[in-house]
Amino acid sequence: MTSPQETPPEALAGLDGFTIEVPSWAYGNSGTRFKVFTTPGTPRDPFEKIADAARVHALTGLAPRVSLHVPWDRVDDYERLREHAADLGVRIGGINSNLFQDDDYRLGSLTHTDDRVRAKAVAHHLDCIDVMRATGSTDLKLWLPDGTNYAGQDSLRGRQDRLADSLRRIYEALDPEHRLLVEYKFFEPYFYSMDIPDWGTALLHCQALGERAQVVLDTGHHAPGTNIEFIVMQLLRAGRLGAFDLNSRYYADDDLIVGSADPFQLFRIMVEIVSQDAHLPGSGVNFMLDQCHNIEDKVAGQIRSVLNVEQALAKALLVDTAALDEARLAGDVLGAHDVLMDAFHTDVRGALADRREARGLPRDPMAAYRASGYAAEIAAERVGGTQAGWS
Numbered sequence: 001m002t003s004p005q006e007t008p009p010e011a012l013a014g015l016d017g018f019t020i021e022v023p024s025w026a027y028g029n030s031g032t033r034f035k036v037f038t039t040p041g042t043p044r045d046p047f048e049k050i051a052d053a054a055r056v057h058a059l060t061g062l063a064p065r066v067s068l069h070v071p072w073d074r075v076d077d078y079e080r081l082r083e084h085a086a087d088l089g090v091r092i093g094g095i096n097s098n099l100f101q102d103d104d105y106r107l108g109s110l111t112h113t114d115d116r117v118r119a120k121a122v123a124h125h126l127d128c129i130d131v132m133r134a135t136g137s138t139d140l141k142l143w144l145p146d147g148t149n150y151a152g153q154d155s156l157r158g159r160q161d162r163l164a165d166s167l168r169r170i171y172e173a174l175d176p177e178h179r180l181l182v183e184y185k186f187f188e189p190y191f192y193s194m195d196i197p198d199w200g201t202a203l204l205h206c207q208a209l210g211e212r213a214q215v216v217l218d219t220g221h222h223a224p225g226t227n228i229e230f231i232v233m234q235l236l237r238a239g240r241l242g243a244f245d246l247n248s249r250y251y252a253d254d255d256l257i258v259g260s261a262d263p264f265q266l267f268r269i270m271v272e273i274v275s276q277d278a279h280l281p282g283s284g285v286n287f288m289l290d291q292c293h294n295i296e297d298k299v300a301g302q303i304r305s306v307l308n309v310e311q312a313l314a315k316a317l318l319v320d321t322a323a324l325d326e327a328r329l330a331g332d333v334l335g336a337h338d339v340l341m342d343a344f345h346t347d348v349r350g351a352l353a354d355r356r357e358a359r360g361l362p363r364d365p366m367a368a369y370r371a372s373g374y375a376a377e378i379a380a381e382r383v384g385g386t387q388a389g390w391s
């Protein structure tokens, strides 16, 4: 069994080069359909969102990229936004399209029966590809909010065929260094059928498109009780896990801080990641957060989130794989389980603080943020912060 004092620094070498991408919308005001609470210091534009994200990176060394959501993060000059990010030590990550806030999309966007509406939804992605070119982003992330509410409302098959055609048009417009990341969700905003409800459907569309189409797994987009680590394993096995949208859920798409509701699930996911070396830079898996901080401090919420992911990965790296293999081969059910649980129960916080210190980072980024006065500074400076884009 490993104890905190016994975690040698080399056991955590797998953390070298590991990064997490933060979402711009986590820094904007958000809420439920009942109420959006505004927080003092909320960014007023994408430039200020990037400044907050850069602060998270400066204190943790873990979050060098920021995802944008278009049109929420629409600016006149994306080159300037790119330079602004670089000046602050971060860069623009994935570009998220938005098909859920236009009246034309009531009955669908990429799946709509009307050619005009489908063409408009495709054109939005071409616009996002231009944003990628200007910002240096290589990931176009598409979450399809299309679906139906009533049995018989539309042809389930017809919608898939129209979707395949629309996706092909988008995929063909990508530059060679670009990827298309396709996100699934089993419910909402429609409740009878969703057009990309699960990883199987996302995978089938990606396989039909080509190698640069990959699946996004948002941890909040599954039915309760789903074995998410199994899906992680299977998508890795197929070479199609492009990215995560990490968050926590108690009920549905709660978008709470990753690792807060179920740290053990996050650990189990990381065990599958480590077992296929998908945590290593160059694996092609982009570890993104997709969260909202409705009532808590947003910058601190993001710092807590990236630290939770780091902690889960650190524990997964401690799994004694030789002992695990041995127990598995011997058919030692509980022995194998114990090997995993030993790693999960190891307190890695001290070892991670040592690692940070050795890299010139604060031992405790949460405390350093509190002591920095940044929250008071932005509260005084920024008046009238904007909403993330939806409520």
Ligand code: LRH
Pocket: 096, 143, 183, 185, 218, 245, 253, 290
């Ligand atoms: C949809 C989703 C998707 C969107 C984001 C704001 O529920 O997870 O990733 O882009 O929320």
Ligand code: MN
Pocket: 143, 183, 218, 245, 290
């Ligand atoms: Mn998501």
Ligand code: MN
Pocket: 218, 220, 221, 253, 290
């Ligand atoms: Mn979601």
